[in-house]
Amino acid sequence: MKGRCIILDHLQGREAAALMVDGRLDDFLIESDAPTPGTIYRARADRPVKGQGGMFLTTPDGSAFLRQVKGLAPGQLLLVQVTGYAEPGKATPVTQKLLFKSRYAIVTPDAPGLNLSRSIRDETERDRLLEIAHDTIGDAPYGLILRSSCAGADADEIAEDIARMANLAHQVLNDTGSEAETLLDGDGPHLLAWRDWIEPAEIVTDTEGFAQHGVLDAIDLARGAMEPLAGGGHMFIEPTRALVAVDVNTGPDASLAAGIKANLACARALPRALRIRGLGGQITLDLAPMPKKDRRGFESALRAAFRTDSEETALVGWTPLGHYELQRKRGRPALGGPSK
Known part of the structure:
Protein backbone atom coordinates (compact mmCIF):
# COMPACT_ATOMS: atom_id res chain seq x y z
CA MET A 1 0.00 0.00 0.00
CA LYS A 2 1.52 3.29 -1.13
CA GLY A 3 1.34 6.56 0.78
CA ARG A 4 1.09 7.51 4.43
CA CYS A 5 -1.49 6.11 6.80
CA ILE A 6 -2.05 6.95 10.48
CA ILE A 7 -3.89 4.26 12.44
CA LEU A 8 -5.36 5.14 15.84
CA ASP A 9 -6.19 2.00 17.81
CA HIS A 10 -5.43 0.14 21.04
CA LEU A 11 -2.91 -2.60 21.76
CA GLN A 12 -3.39 -4.90 24.74
CA GLY A 13 -5.80 -2.39 26.26
CA ARG A 14 -3.46 0.58 25.84
CA GLU A 15 -4.01 3.56 23.55
CA ALA A 16 -1.61 3.38 20.60
CA ALA A 17 -0.93 5.04 17.25
CA ALA A 18 0.96 3.75 14.23
CA LEU A 19 2.37 5.54 11.18
CA MET A 20 2.62 3.37 8.07
CA VAL A 21 4.60 4.67 5.08
CA ASP A 22 4.26 2.71 1.84
CA GLY A 23 3.02 -0.30 3.79
CA ARG A 24 5.89 -0.28 6.29
CA LEU A 25 5.72 0.71 9.97
CA ASP A 26 7.62 4.01 10.29
CA ASP A 27 6.68 5.09 13.82
CA PHE A 28 4.73 3.73 16.75
CA LEU A 29 3.43 5.28 19.97
CA ILE A 30 1.90 3.43 22.91
CA GLU A 31 0.55 4.42 26.30
CA SER A 32 2.66 3.64 29.36
CA ASP A 33 2.12 3.41 33.12
CA ALA A 34 5.06 5.79 33.64
CA PRO A 35 4.62 9.59 33.71
CA THR A 36 4.30 10.87 30.15
CA PRO A 37 6.80 13.44 28.79
CA GLY A 38 5.16 16.86 28.89
CA THR A 39 3.49 16.24 32.24
CA LEU A 98 8.39 24.44 30.70
CA LEU A 99 7.06 24.01 27.15
CA PHE A 100 3.39 24.10 26.12
CA LYS A 101 3.43 22.28 22.80
CA SER A 102 0.68 21.71 20.26
CA ARG A 103 0.38 21.07 16.52
CA TYR A 104 1.12 24.62 15.39
CA ALA A 105 2.54 26.45 18.40
CA ILE A 106 4.97 26.03 21.28
CA VAL A 107 4.62 28.54 24.11
CA THR A 108 7.91 29.07 25.99
CA PRO A 109 7.40 30.98 29.27
CA ASP A 110 11.13 31.02 30.06
CA ALA A 111 12.26 32.17 26.60
CA PRO A 112 10.54 35.39 25.50
CA GLY A 113 10.37 36.32 21.84
CA LEU A 114 8.70 35.13 18.67
CA ASN A 115 10.38 32.52 16.48
CA LEU A 116 9.41 30.64 13.32
CA SER A 117 10.59 27.22 12.20
CA ARG A 118 13.65 27.58 9.98
CA SER A 119 12.08 25.16 7.50
CA ILE A 120 9.58 27.90 6.56
CA ARG A 121 11.66 29.91 4.10
CA ASP A 122 9.06 31.73 2.01
CA GLU A 123 9.14 35.37 3.13
CA THR A 124 5.48 36.00 2.29
CA GLU A 125 4.44 33.01 4.38
CA ARG A 126 6.69 34.06 7.24
CA ASP A 127 5.15 37.55 7.22
CA ARG A 128 1.65 36.01 7.26
CA LEU A 129 2.48 33.81 10.24
CA LEU A 130 4.13 36.65 12.16
CA GLU A 131 1.02 38.77 11.68
CA ILE A 132 -1.19 35.94 12.98
CA ALA A 133 1.06 35.50 16.01
CA HIS A 134 1.16 39.21 16.87
CA ASP A 135 -2.61 39.54 16.49
CA THR A 136 -3.21 36.52 18.73
CA ILE A 137 -0.67 36.65 21.52
CA GLY A 138 -0.12 40.43 21.54
CA ASP A 139 1.96 41.60 24.49
CA ALA A 140 1.74 38.35 26.46
CA PRO A 141 4.89 37.78 28.54
CA TYR A 142 5.53 34.36 27.00
CA GLY A 143 7.74 33.32 24.13
CA LEU A 144 6.26 31.61 21.08
CA ILE A 145 7.60 29.23 18.44
CA LEU A 146 5.55 28.60 15.30
CA ARG A 147 6.20 25.07 14.07
CA SER A 148 6.79 23.93 10.48
CA SER A 149 3.19 22.63 10.36
CA CYS A 150 2.03 26.27 10.20
CA ALA A 151 3.17 26.57 6.59
CA GLY A 152 0.02 26.83 4.46
CA ALA A 153 -2.28 26.11 7.42
CA ASP A 154 -5.56 27.95 8.00
CA ALA A 155 -5.07 31.24 9.86
CA ASP A 156 -7.98 30.65 12.23
CA GLU A 157 -6.67 27.20 13.19
CA ILE A 158 -3.22 28.62 13.92
CA ALA A 159 -4.63 31.49 15.95
CA GLU A 160 -6.86 29.14 17.95
CA ASP A 161 -3.90 26.86 18.69
CA ILE A 162 -1.72 29.78 19.84
CA ALA A 163 -4.47 31.16 22.07
CA ARG A 164 -5.17 27.76 23.61
CA MET A 165 -1.51 27.15 24.48
CA ALA A 166 -1.09 30.70 25.86
CA ASN A 167 -4.18 30.28 28.05
CA LEU A 168 -2.96 26.90 29.25
CA ALA A 169 0.42 28.38 30.15
CA HIS A 170 -1.29 31.19 32.05
CA GLN A 171 -3.42 28.74 34.05
CA VAL A 172 -0.50 26.50 35.00
CA LEU A 173 1.93 29.31 35.85
CA ASN A 174 -0.62 31.10 38.01
CA ASP A 175 -1.81 28.08 39.96
CA THR A 176 -1.50 28.92 43.67
CA GLY A 177 -1.65 25.48 45.29
CA SER A 178 0.55 24.61 48.24
CA GLU A 179 1.02 20.85 47.81
CA ALA A 180 2.73 18.58 45.29
CA GLU A 181 0.23 18.16 42.45
CA THR A 182 -0.09 17.18 38.79
CA LEU A 183 -1.02 20.37 36.94
CA LEU A 184 -0.98 19.05 33.37
CA ASP A 185 -0.93 15.53 31.94
CA GLY A 186 1.32 14.83 28.97
CA ASP A 187 -0.26 14.04 25.61
CA GLY A 188 -1.31 10.46 24.87
CA PRO A 189 -0.47 8.56 21.65
CA HIS A 190 -3.52 9.72 19.66
CA LEU A 191 -2.95 13.37 20.51
CA LEU A 192 0.79 13.03 19.85
CA ALA A 193 0.04 11.57 16.42
CA TRP A 194 -2.15 14.61 15.59
CA ARG A 195 0.49 16.94 17.01
CA ASP A 196 3.66 15.56 15.44
CA TRP A 197 2.76 13.49 12.35
CA ILE A 198 1.89 16.51 10.27
CA GLU A 199 2.43 15.38 6.68
CA PRO A 200 -0.75 14.52 4.71
CA ALA A 201 -1.97 11.01 5.51
CA GLU A 202 -5.04 8.80 5.52
CA ILE A 203 -6.48 8.59 9.05
CA VAL A 204 -7.87 5.24 10.21
CA THR A 205 -9.85 5.02 13.45
CA ASP A 206 -11.65 1.73 12.84
CA THR A 207 -11.65 -0.97 15.48
CA GLU A 208 -9.08 -3.64 14.52
CA GLY A 209 -7.26 -1.05 12.41
CA PHE A 210 -3.88 -2.43 13.48
CA ALA A 211 -4.77 -5.91 12.29
CA GLN A 212 -6.23 -4.71 9.01
CA HIS A 213 -3.20 -2.57 8.07
CA GLY A 214 -0.37 -4.93 9.04
CA VAL A 215 0.65 -3.07 12.20
CA LEU A 216 0.46 -6.14 14.45
CA ASP A 217 2.84 -8.10 12.20
CA ALA A 218 5.28 -5.18 12.10
CA ILE A 219 5.18 -4.88 15.90
CA ASP A 220 5.88 -8.60 16.32
CA LEU A 221 8.94 -8.19 14.09
CA ALA A 222 10.11 -5.14 16.06
CA ARG A 223 9.78 -7.03 19.34
CA GLY A 224 12.45 -9.41 18.11
CA ALA A 225 16.15 -8.61 18.12
CA MET A 226 16.83 -9.00 14.40
CA GLU A 227 16.24 -6.12 11.98
CA PRO A 228 16.79 -6.92 8.27
CA LEU A 229 18.91 -4.49 6.26
CA ALA A 230 18.83 -3.53 2.61
CA GLY A 231 21.26 -5.63 0.59
CA GLY A 232 20.79 -8.85 2.56
CA GLY A 233 22.56 -7.94 5.82
CA HIS A 234 20.93 -7.62 9.22
CA MET A 235 21.48 -6.14 12.66
CA PHE A 236 20.61 -7.42 16.10
CA ILE A 237 19.30 -4.78 18.54
CA GLU A 238 19.49 -5.99 22.13
CA PRO A 239 18.79 -3.77 25.16
CA THR A 240 20.66 -4.56 28.39
CA ARG A 241 20.54 -2.85 31.78
CA ALA A 242 23.59 -0.75 30.90
CA LEU A 243 23.13 0.03 27.20
CA VAL A 244 21.58 -0.96 23.88
CA ALA A 245 23.90 -3.19 21.86
CA VAL A 246 23.61 -3.20 18.05
CA ASP A 247 25.50 -5.91 16.15
CA VAL A 248 25.76 -5.48 12.36
CA ASN A 249 26.28 -8.50 10.09
CA THR A 250 26.83 -8.67 6.35
CA GLY A 251 24.71 -11.76 5.77
CA PRO A 252 25.57 -13.87 2.68
CA ASP A 253 27.57 -11.07 1.01
CA ALA A 254 31.25 -12.06 1.03
CA SER A 255 32.59 -9.28 -1.22
CA LEU A 256 35.31 -6.84 -0.13
CA ALA A 257 32.75 -4.06 0.13
CA ALA A 258 30.28 -6.11 2.20
CA GLY A 259 31.22 -4.42 5.49
CA ILE A 260 30.77 -0.82 4.39
CA LYS A 261 27.55 -1.67 2.53
CA ALA A 262 26.05 -3.30 5.64
CA ASN A 263 27.19 -0.43 7.87
CA LEU A 264 25.69 2.20 5.56
CA ALA A 265 22.45 0.22 5.51
CA CYS A 266 22.56 0.17 9.32
CA ALA A 267 23.03 3.95 9.42
CA ARG A 268 19.95 4.49 7.28
CA ALA A 269 17.76 1.97 9.15
CA LEU A 270 18.84 2.65 12.73
CA PRO A 271 16.68 5.75 13.56
CA ARG A 272 13.49 3.96 12.52
CA ALA A 273 14.46 0.74 14.32
CA LEU A 274 15.19 2.57 17.59
CA ARG A 275 12.12 4.79 17.23
CA ILE A 276 9.69 1.90 16.80
CA ARG A 277 11.24 -0.07 19.67
CA GLY A 278 11.23 3.00 21.93
CA LEU A 279 14.91 2.56 22.80
CA GLY A 280 17.20 5.26 24.20
CA GLY A 281 20.09 5.86 26.56
CA GLN A 282 23.59 4.65 25.66
CA ILE A 283 23.76 2.80 22.34
CA THR A 284 26.85 0.95 21.16
CA LEU A 285 27.25 -0.19 17.54
CA ASP A 286 29.41 -3.23 16.84
CA LEU A 287 29.77 -2.65 13.11
CA ALA A 288 30.74 -5.02 10.34
CA PRO A 289 34.48 -4.93 9.49
CA MET A 290 35.45 -2.02 7.24
CA PRO A 291 38.62 -0.01 6.57
CA LYS A 292 39.19 3.07 8.74
CA LYS A 293 39.11 5.21 5.61
CA ASP A 294 35.38 4.42 5.29
CA ARG A 295 34.51 5.71 8.76
CA ARG A 296 33.90 9.26 7.59
CA GLY A 297 31.36 8.11 5.02
CA PHE A 298 29.58 6.04 7.66
CA GLU A 299 29.45 8.99 10.06
CA SER A 300 28.00 11.24 7.34
CA ALA A 301 25.30 8.70 6.54
CA LEU A 302 24.47 8.29 10.24
CA ARG A 303 24.29 12.05 10.79
CA ALA A 304 21.98 12.48 7.79
CA ALA A 305 19.71 9.68 9.01
CA PHE A 306 19.27 11.10 12.50
CA ARG A 307 18.85 14.69 11.33
CA THR A 308 15.09 14.30 10.84
CA ASP A 309 14.46 11.80 13.63
CA SER A 310 11.92 12.75 16.29
CA GLU A 311 14.13 11.91 19.28
CA GLU A 312 17.23 13.91 20.20
CA THR A 313 20.35 11.80 19.56
CA ALA A 314 24.00 12.71 20.15
CA LEU A 315 26.59 11.02 17.91
CA VAL A 316 29.39 10.49 20.43
CA GLY A 317 32.04 8.80 18.29
CA TRP A 318 34.43 5.87 18.08
CA THR A 319 35.78 3.82 20.97
CA PRO A 320 39.34 2.41 21.09
CA LEU A 321 37.90 -1.00 20.17
CA GLY A 322 36.31 0.39 17.02
CA HIS A 323 32.72 0.55 18.23
CA TYR A 324 30.57 3.59 17.57
CA GLU A 325 28.58 5.16 20.42
CA LEU A 326 25.37 7.19 20.52
CA GLN A 327 23.44 8.84 23.36
CA ARG A 328 19.70 9.00 22.75
CA LYS A 329 16.90 10.66 24.68
CA ARG A 330 14.40 8.26 26.27
CA GLY A 331 11.42 10.04 24.75
CA ARG A 332 9.04 7.09 24.60
CA PRO A 333 8.42 3.82 26.44
CA ALA A 334 10.21 0.68 25.27
CA LEU A 335 8.09 -1.63 23.13
CA GLY A 336 9.24 -4.68 25.05
CA GLY A 337 10.17 -8.22 24.09
CA PRO A 338 8.27 -10.77 22.02
CA SER A 339 4.61 -11.22 22.89
CA LYS A 340 3.70 -14.43 24.68
Whole structure:
Protein backbone atom coordinates (compact mmCIF):
# COMPACT_ATOMS: atom_id res chain seq x y z
CA MET A 1 0.00 0.00 0.00
CA LYS A 2 1.52 3.29 -1.13
CA GLY A 3 1.34 6.56 0.78
CA ARG A 4 1.09 7.51 4.43
CA CYS A 5 -1.49 6.11 6.80
CA ILE A 6 -2.05 6.95 10.48
CA ILE A 7 -3.89 4.26 12.44
CA LEU A 8 -5.36 5.14 15.84
CA ASP A 9 -6.19 2.00 17.81
CA HIS A 10 -5.43 0.14 21.04
CA LEU A 11 -2.91 -2.60 21.76
CA GLN A 12 -3.39 -4.90 24.74
CA GLY A 13 -5.80 -2.39 26.26
CA ARG A 14 -3.46 0.58 25.84
CA GLU A 15 -4.01 3.56 23.55
CA ALA A 16 -1.61 3.38 20.60
CA ALA A 17 -0.93 5.04 17.25
CA ALA A 18 0.96 3.75 14.23
CA LEU A 19 2.37 5.54 11.18
CA MET A 20 2.62 3.37 8.07
CA VAL A 21 4.60 4.67 5.08
CA ASP A 22 4.26 2.71 1.84
CA GLY A 23 3.02 -0.30 3.79
CA ARG A 24 5.89 -0.28 6.29
CA LEU A 25 5.72 0.71 9.97
CA ASP A 26 7.62 4.01 10.29
CA ASP A 27 6.68 5.09 13.82
CA PHE A 28 4.73 3.73 16.75
CA LEU A 29 3.43 5.28 19.97
CA ILE A 30 1.90 3.43 22.91
CA GLU A 31 0.55 4.42 26.30
CA SER A 32 2.66 3.64 29.36
CA ASP A 33 2.12 3.41 33.12
CA ALA A 34 5.06 5.79 33.64
CA PRO A 35 4.62 9.59 33.71
CA THR A 36 4.30 10.87 30.15
CA PRO A 37 6.80 13.44 28.79
CA GLY A 38 5.16 16.86 28.89
CA THR A 39 3.49 16.24 32.24
CA ILE A 40 3.83 19.28 34.54
CA TYR A 41 4.02 18.96 38.32
CA ARG A 42 4.10 21.27 41.24
CA ALA A 43 6.87 19.32 42.98
CA ARG A 44 8.55 19.61 46.34
CA ALA A 45 12.34 19.65 46.63
CA ASP A 46 13.49 16.65 48.65
CA ARG A 47 17.26 16.20 48.90
CA PRO A 48 20.27 17.39 46.89
CA VAL A 49 22.74 15.03 45.27
CA LYS A 50 26.23 16.18 46.17
CA GLY A 51 28.75 16.17 43.37
CA GLN A 52 26.11 16.00 40.63
CA GLY A 53 24.45 19.40 41.05
CA GLY A 54 21.02 17.77 41.12
CA MET A 55 18.02 17.45 43.41
CA PHE A 56 15.52 14.68 44.05
CA LEU A 57 11.94 15.94 44.06
CA THR A 58 8.67 14.56 45.38
CA THR A 59 5.76 14.41 42.90
CA PRO A 60 2.33 12.72 43.00
CA ASP A 61 3.79 10.00 40.76
CA GLY A 62 6.87 9.31 42.86
CA SER A 63 10.44 10.55 42.84
CA ALA A 64 11.80 12.86 40.14
CA PHE A 65 15.32 14.13 39.47
CA LEU A 66 16.22 17.69 38.47
CA ARG A 67 19.70 18.52 37.16
CA GLN A 68 21.65 21.79 37.40
CA VAL A 69 20.05 23.02 40.59
CA LYS A 70 21.01 26.44 41.99
CA GLY A 71 19.49 28.16 44.98
CA LEU A 72 16.93 25.42 45.63
CA ALA A 73 16.34 24.37 49.24
CA PRO A 74 14.69 21.16 50.51
CA GLY A 75 10.96 21.69 51.07
CA GLN A 76 10.66 24.37 48.37
CA LEU A 77 7.84 24.07 45.80
CA LEU A 78 8.59 24.48 42.10
CA LEU A 79 7.09 23.76 38.68
CA VAL A 80 8.79 21.04 36.63
CA GLN A 81 8.02 19.15 33.43
CA VAL A 82 8.78 15.51 32.58
CA THR A 83 11.37 15.31 29.79
CA GLY A 84 11.51 11.57 29.14
CA TYR A 85 11.13 8.07 30.51
CA ALA A 86 13.35 6.91 33.35
CA GLU A 87 15.48 3.79 33.33
CA PRO A 88 13.95 1.00 35.46
CA GLY A 89 14.31 1.80 39.15
CA LYS A 90 15.39 5.41 38.59
CA ALA A 91 13.68 8.74 39.21
CA THR A 92 11.71 10.48 36.47
CA PRO A 93 13.83 13.14 34.67
CA VAL A 94 12.35 16.64 34.83
CA THR A 95 13.25 20.21 33.90
CA GLN A 96 12.21 23.68 35.07
CA LYS A 97 12.08 24.94 31.46
CA LEU A 98 8.39 24.44 30.70
CA LEU A 99 7.06 24.01 27.15
CA PHE A 100 3.39 24.10 26.12
CA LYS A 101 3.43 22.28 22.80
CA SER A 102 0.68 21.71 20.26
CA ARG A 103 0.38 21.07 16.52
CA TYR A 104 1.12 24.62 15.39
CA ALA A 105 2.54 26.45 18.40
CA ILE A 106 4.97 26.03 21.28
CA VAL A 107 4.62 28.54 24.11
CA THR A 108 7.91 29.07 25.99
CA PRO A 109 7.40 30.98 29.27
CA ASP A 110 11.13 31.02 30.06
CA ALA A 111 12.26 32.17 26.60
CA PRO A 112 10.54 35.39 25.50
CA GLY A 113 10.37 36.32 21.84
CA LEU A 114 8.70 35.13 18.67
CA ASN A 115 10.38 32.52 16.48
CA LEU A 116 9.41 30.64 13.32
CA SER A 117 10.59 27.22 12.20
CA ARG A 118 13.65 27.58 9.98
CA SER A 119 12.08 25.16 7.50
CA ILE A 120 9.58 27.90 6.56
CA ARG A 121 11.66 29.91 4.10
CA ASP A 122 9.06 31.73 2.01
CA GLU A 123 9.14 35.37 3.13
CA THR A 124 5.48 36.00 2.29
CA GLU A 125 4.44 33.01 4.38
CA ARG A 126 6.69 34.06 7.24
CA ASP A 127 5.15 37.55 7.22
CA ARG A 128 1.65 36.01 7.26
CA LEU A 129 2.48 33.81 10.24
CA LEU A 130 4.13 36.65 12.16
CA GLU A 131 1.02 38.77 11.68
CA ILE A 132 -1.19 35.94 12.98
CA ALA A 133 1.06 35.50 16.01
CA HIS A 134 1.16 39.21 16.87
CA ASP A 135 -2.61 39.54 16.49
CA THR A 136 -3.21 36.52 18.73
CA ILE A 137 -0.67 36.65 21.52
CA GLY A 138 -0.12 40.43 21.54
CA ASP A 139 1.96 41.60 24.49
CA ALA A 140 1.74 38.35 26.46
CA PRO A 141 4.89 37.78 28.54
CA TYR A 142 5.53 34.36 27.00
CA GLY A 143 7.74 33.32 24.13
CA LEU A 144 6.26 31.61 21.08
CA ILE A 145 7.60 29.23 18.44
CA LEU A 146 5.55 28.60 15.30
CA ARG A 147 6.20 25.07 14.07
CA SER A 148 6.79 23.93 10.48
CA SER A 149 3.19 22.63 10.36
CA CYS A 150 2.03 26.27 10.20
CA ALA A 151 3.17 26.57 6.59
CA GLY A 152 0.02 26.83 4.46
CA ALA A 153 -2.28 26.11 7.42
CA ASP A 154 -5.56 27.95 8.00
CA ALA A 155 -5.07 31.24 9.86
CA ASP A 156 -7.98 30.65 12.23
CA GLU A 157 -6.67 27.20 13.19
CA ILE A 158 -3.22 28.62 13.92
CA ALA A 159 -4.63 31.49 15.95
CA GLU A 160 -6.86 29.14 17.95
CA ASP A 161 -3.90 26.86 18.69
CA ILE A 162 -1.72 29.78 19.84
CA ALA A 163 -4.47 31.16 22.07
CA ARG A 164 -5.17 27.76 23.61
CA MET A 165 -1.51 27.15 24.48
CA ALA A 166 -1.09 30.70 25.86
CA ASN A 167 -4.18 30.28 28.05
CA LEU A 168 -2.96 26.90 29.25
CA ALA A 169 0.42 28.38 30.15
CA HIS A 170 -1.29 31.19 32.05
CA GLN A 171 -3.42 28.74 34.05
CA VAL A 172 -0.50 26.50 35.00
CA LEU A 173 1.93 29.31 35.85
CA ASN A 174 -0.62 31.10 38.01
CA ASP A 175 -1.81 28.08 39.96
CA THR A 176 -1.50 28.92 43.67
CA GLY A 177 -1.65 25.48 45.29
CA SER A 178 0.55 24.61 48.24
CA GLU A 179 1.02 20.85 47.81
CA ALA A 180 2.73 18.58 45.29
CA GLU A 181 0.23 18.16 42.45
CA THR A 182 -0.09 17.18 38.79
CA LEU A 183 -1.02 20.37 36.94
CA LEU A 184 -0.98 19.05 33.37
CA ASP A 185 -0.93 15.53 31.94
CA GLY A 186 1.32 14.83 28.97
CA ASP A 187 -0.26 14.04 25.61
CA GLY A 188 -1.31 10.46 24.87
CA PRO A 189 -0.47 8.56 21.65
CA HIS A 190 -3.52 9.72 19.66
CA LEU A 191 -2.95 13.37 20.51
CA LEU A 192 0.79 13.03 19.85
CA ALA A 193 0.04 11.57 16.42
CA TRP A 194 -2.15 14.61 15.59
CA ARG A 195 0.49 16.94 17.01
CA ASP A 196 3.66 15.56 15.44
CA TRP A 197 2.76 13.49 12.35
CA ILE A 198 1.89 16.51 10.27
CA GLU A 199 2.43 15.38 6.68
CA PRO A 200 -0.75 14.52 4.71
CA ALA A 201 -1.97 11.01 5.51
CA GLU A 202 -5.04 8.80 5.52
CA ILE A 203 -6.48 8.59 9.05
CA VAL A 204 -7.87 5.24 10.21
CA THR A 205 -9.85 5.02 13.45
CA ASP A 206 -11.65 1.73 12.84
CA THR A 207 -11.65 -0.97 15.48
CA GLU A 208 -9.08 -3.64 14.52
CA GLY A 209 -7.26 -1.05 12.41
CA PHE A 210 -3.88 -2.43 13.48
CA ALA A 211 -4.77 -5.91 12.29
CA GLN A 212 -6.23 -4.71 9.01
CA HIS A 213 -3.20 -2.57 8.07
CA GLY A 214 -0.37 -4.93 9.04
CA VAL A 215 0.65 -3.07 12.20
CA LEU A 216 0.46 -6.14 14.45
CA ASP A 217 2.84 -8.10 12.20
CA ALA A 218 5.28 -5.18 12.10
CA ILE A 219 5.18 -4.88 15.90
CA ASP A 220 5.88 -8.60 16.32
CA LEU A 221 8.94 -8.19 14.09
CA ALA A 222 10.11 -5.14 16.06
CA ARG A 223 9.78 -7.03 19.34
CA GLY A 224 12.45 -9.41 18.11
CA ALA A 225 16.15 -8.61 18.12
CA MET A 226 16.83 -9.00 14.40
CA GLU A 227 16.24 -6.12 11.98
CA PRO A 228 16.79 -6.92 8.27
CA LEU A 229 18.91 -4.49 6.26
CA ALA A 230 18.83 -3.53 2.61
CA GLY A 231 21.26 -5.63 0.59
CA GLY A 232 20.79 -8.85 2.56
CA GLY A 233 22.56 -7.94 5.82
CA HIS A 234 20.93 -7.62 9.22
CA MET A 235 21.48 -6.14 12.66
CA PHE A 236 20.61 -7.42 16.10
CA ILE A 237 19.30 -4.78 18.54
CA GLU A 238 19.49 -5.99 22.13
CA PRO A 239 18.79 -3.77 25.16
CA THR A 240 20.66 -4.56 28.39
CA ARG A 241 20.54 -2.85 31.78
CA ALA A 242 23.59 -0.75 30.90
CA LEU A 243 23.13 0.03 27.20
CA VAL A 244 21.58 -0.96 23.88
CA ALA A 245 23.90 -3.19 21.86
CA VAL A 246 23.61 -3.20 18.05
CA ASP A 247 25.50 -5.91 16.15
CA VAL A 248 25.76 -5.48 12.36
CA ASN A 249 26.28 -8.50 10.09
CA THR A 250 26.83 -8.67 6.35
CA GLY A 251 24.71 -11.76 5.77
CA PRO A 252 25.57 -13.87 2.68
CA ASP A 253 27.57 -11.07 1.01
CA ALA A 254 31.25 -12.06 1.03
CA SER A 255 32.59 -9.28 -1.22
CA LEU A 256 35.31 -6.84 -0.13
CA ALA A 257 32.75 -4.06 0.13
CA ALA A 258 30.28 -6.11 2.20
CA GLY A 259 31.22 -4.42 5.49
CA ILE A 260 30.77 -0.82 4.39
CA LYS A 261 27.55 -1.67 2.53
CA ALA A 262 26.05 -3.30 5.64
CA ASN A 263 27.19 -0.43 7.87
CA LEU A 264 25.69 2.20 5.56
CA ALA A 265 22.45 0.22 5.51
CA CYS A 266 22.56 0.17 9.32
CA ALA A 267 23.03 3.95 9.42
CA ARG A 268 19.95 4.49 7.28
CA ALA A 269 17.76 1.97 9.15
CA LEU A 270 18.84 2.65 12.73
CA PRO A 271 16.68 5.75 13.56
CA ARG A 272 13.49 3.96 12.52
CA ALA A 273 14.46 0.74 14.32
CA LEU A 274 15.19 2.57 17.59
CA ARG A 275 12.12 4.79 17.23
CA ILE A 276 9.69 1.90 16.80
CA ARG A 277 11.24 -0.07 19.67
CA GLY A 278 11.23 3.00 21.93
CA LEU A 279 14.91 2.56 22.80
CA GLY A 280 17.20 5.26 24.20
CA GLY A 281 20.09 5.86 26.56
CA GLN A 282 23.59 4.65 25.66
CA ILE A 283 23.76 2.80 22.34
CA THR A 284 26.85 0.95 21.16
CA LEU A 285 27.25 -0.19 17.54
CA ASP A 286 29.41 -3.23 16.84
CA LEU A 287 29.77 -2.65 13.11
CA ALA A 288 30.74 -5.02 10.34
CA PRO A 289 34.48 -4.93 9.49
CA MET A 290 35.45 -2.02 7.24
CA PRO A 291 38.62 -0.01 6.57
CA LYS A 292 39.19 3.07 8.74
CA LYS A 293 39.11 5.21 5.61
CA ASP A 294 35.38 4.42 5.29
CA ARG A 295 34.51 5.71 8.76
CA ARG A 296 33.90 9.26 7.59
CA GLY A 297 31.36 8.11 5.02
CA PHE A 298 29.58 6.04 7.66
CA GLU A 299 29.45 8.99 10.06
CA SER A 300 28.00 11.24 7.34
CA ALA A 301 25.30 8.70 6.54
CA LEU A 302 24.47 8.29 10.24
CA ARG A 303 24.29 12.05 10.79
CA ALA A 304 21.98 12.48 7.79
CA ALA A 305 19.71 9.68 9.01
CA PHE A 306 19.27 11.10 12.50
CA ARG A 307 18.85 14.69 11.33
CA THR A 308 15.09 14.30 10.84
CA ASP A 309 14.46 11.80 13.63
CA SER A 310 11.92 12.75 16.29
CA GLU A 311 14.13 11.91 19.28
CA GLU A 312 17.23 13.91 20.20
CA THR A 313 20.35 11.80 19.56
CA ALA A 314 24.00 12.71 20.15
CA LEU A 315 26.59 11.02 17.91
CA VAL A 316 29.39 10.49 20.43
CA GLY A 317 32.04 8.80 18.29
CA TRP A 318 34.43 5.87 18.08
CA THR A 319 35.78 3.82 20.97
CA PRO A 320 39.34 2.41 21.09
CA LEU A 321 37.90 -1.00 20.17
CA GLY A 322 36.31 0.39 17.02
CA HIS A 323 32.72 0.55 18.23
CA TYR A 324 30.57 3.59 17.57
CA GLU A 325 28.58 5.16 20.42
CA LEU A 326 25.37 7.19 20.52
CA GLN A 327 23.44 8.84 23.36
CA ARG A 328 19.70 9.00 22.75
CA LYS A 329 16.90 10.66 24.68
CA ARG A 330 14.40 8.26 26.27
CA GLY A 331 11.42 10.04 24.75
CA ARG A 332 9.04 7.09 24.60
CA PRO A 333 8.42 3.82 26.44
CA ALA A 334 10.21 0.68 25.27
CA LEU A 335 8.09 -1.63 23.13
CA GLY A 336 9.24 -4.68 25.05
CA GLY A 337 10.17 -8.22 24.09
CA PRO A 338 8.27 -10.77 22.02
CA SER A 339 4.61 -11.22 22.89
CA LYS A 340 3.70 -14.43 24.68
